[in-house]
Amino acid sequence: MASELKKKAFWRAVIAEFLAMILFVFISIGSALGIQYPIPSDPTNATSTDTRPQDIVKVSLAFGLAIATLAQSVGHISGAHLNPAVTLGCLLSCQISILKALLYIIAQCLGAVVGTAILSGITTQISKNSLGLNGLSEGISQGQGLGVEIMVTFQLVLCVVAITDRRRNDVSGSAPLAIGLSVALGHLIAIDYTGCGMNPARSFGSAVVANQFTNHWIFWVGPMIGGAAAAIIYDFILSPRTSDFTDRIKVWTNGQVEEYEIDDDHARVEMKPK
Incomplete structure (x- = not known):
């Protein structure tokens, strides 16, 4: 396991996740906050402002297209999990x-x-700026919110593991776009209930900066359960793998061999995992 730390490709992949996540949050949450930003309702009167209603379709597409774009940009480096x-x-x-x-x-x-x-820093003029903070809508219980997060994340991770299955040769079209559409679909479903916290890191960023962690556990437990269930069901029920437990241990401890089998100065991490 420690040998991975010596590989430049390993650290390039980690840095790519960090930088791509900054861009993803800026684009996706920025699209939601932009809708709430005060704008002149009368172009001739700059003091007159109006706040537009939330546009769920715009926000959902921003999340999905941001993932698709970044997956295409850094997928060959880290896989663009994000x-x-x-x-x-x-x-x-x-x-x-x-x-x-x-x-x-x-x-x-x-x-x-x-x-x-x-x-x-950019949106300081928005009153009661939530910074994209996730939360339960009125009338939604913690259990219901948890269920929503499990289901929308389940469909996303099922899409990811199915598309990136290395045994398949029938996948055509754009894999990043398909995954991006899955993200958009999840937001179209869940925004009205929880704000859609299918990405725990994204929820964490808003909670930290806004210093608001009410019901925050839902946006970690739900997605993680959904993601784990999707991977396990796909790997052991829908499309069982023939590799034994020893092979799995080797990957978990040393990573995929093909990631590091070429000269490190020209190494590129395969996009398959994302």
Whole structure:
């Protein structure tokens, strides 16, 4: 496991997750905050302002297209997980090592905090600025919110592990776009109930900068359960793998062999895991 730390490709992948997460948060949450930003209702009167209603379709597409764009940009470096639940799913499906999964999650959380902090500085004029904070809608219980997060994350991670299954040769079209559409779909479903916290790192960034952790556990437990369930069901029921437990242990401790089998000065991490 320690040998991974000596590989430049390993650290490039971790840095890519950090930087891509900053951009993802800036684009996605920025789209939601932009809707609430005070704008002149009368172009001739700059003191007259109006706040537009929330546009769920715009926000959902911003989240989905941001993921698709960044997956295309850094997918060959890190796989562009950009989500701890996706990282957990890839770990359980033996696509990355435990060490890489841990550092990915740390990088994702730090990137989310930085991205949210940048938005906080830009959107200071918004009154009661929530910074994209997730929360339960009126009438939604903790159990119901947890269920929503499990289901929307389940469909996302199922999409990821199925598309990136190395045994398949029938996948056509754009894998990043398909995953981005899955993210958009999850937001179209869940925004009205919980604000959609299918990305724990994204939820964490808003909670830290806003210093508001009410019901925050839901946005970690739900996505992680959904992501783990999707990976396990796909790997052991829908499309069982023939590799034995020993092979899985090797991947979890040393990573995928093909990630590091070429000269490190020209190394590129395969996009398969994301």
